[in-house]
Amino acid sequence: MTAAFVAVLAVIAVSMVFDYTNGFHDAANAIATSVSTRALTPRVALAVAAVGNLVGAYFGAGVAKTVGEGLVTLPKGTASLGVVFSGVLGAIAWNLITWYFGLPSSSSHALFGGLVGATLFAADGVVHWEIITTKVIIPMVLSPIVGLVLGFLVMLAVLWIFRKGHPAKLNRGFRVAQTVSATAMAVGHGMQDAAKTMGIIVLALYTGGFQTSRDHIPWWVFITSATVLALGTYSGGWRIIRTLGRRVIDLGPAEGFAAETVASAVLFFNALVLKAPISTTHTITSAIMGVGATKRLSSVRWGVAGNIVAAWILTFPAAATIAVLAYFLVRPLFR
Incomplete structure (x- = not known):
């Protein structure tokens, strides 16, 4: 077993984590409104989200390509896999902190x-700030x-x-309609979030020398990424579901339908037309705030919204900082 093979396996393993x-953290994106309005029971909603993620992953190749080849140029050889490993560790850590x-x-x-x-902080590593600016x-x-x-x-309009x-x-009618809008939201989430994991795995396979092209996504990568995301989604992220479903505004079925419809439309447009990796969290949360503001501005709990926005602002630098610390720890193992 070569060092490169072990390194690629390590990156794939941490990518699956x-x-x-991502599945249990972002499950709320697809189902919080449907659960809070009682359009769907929690487990049915989670099952819908899981299946939607599986379907959406198939259509996320454009986003996967952006993640896999556009954002950074990695150093040569096994060292590049140490960078990817550390970057994914930083993302996992921040996911768990914000979930808590x-x-x-x-x-x-x-x-x-x-x-x-x-x-x-990697030798010969290059960050493509222009692409990050335009695509992220x-x-x-x-x-x-x-x-x-x-x-x-x-x-x-509603x-x-x-x-x-x-x-x-x-x-009653909007509760039925929410089964459609929640499904669309779940598919949009799969197009975005499963694709990001696929992009990381393809990047690892390419830099490890196990694949000659960054454009090709093997079928096993599609299936594995989508399945693990779906399993994570089905396990649920109840802390975040409560925040989105109740703490920002009190949602009714009509509000839930409107928010999910808007968010899924934005996700579809970015994944299929722009091929840009956007945040499902930002999209659905802001749609919920916009919907709530039609009642009156005070109906949105802006203190909770402010905490959410603060977490958005901190996400990129916080995950980057954790990844830097992880990189200095694991760098000796990826030589």
């Missing part, structure tokens, strides 16, 4: 921050703004269209 934490405090931070930006942090930073800023504005506008409807009948 990240994938699993019930904060819906972005697993995506934790992963990007980890990779950038480890690469900065700008979408990171714009997607919450778009989610907030569209959430507000779509909810206004309120106007159904202004004469009977509240009880409308609630």
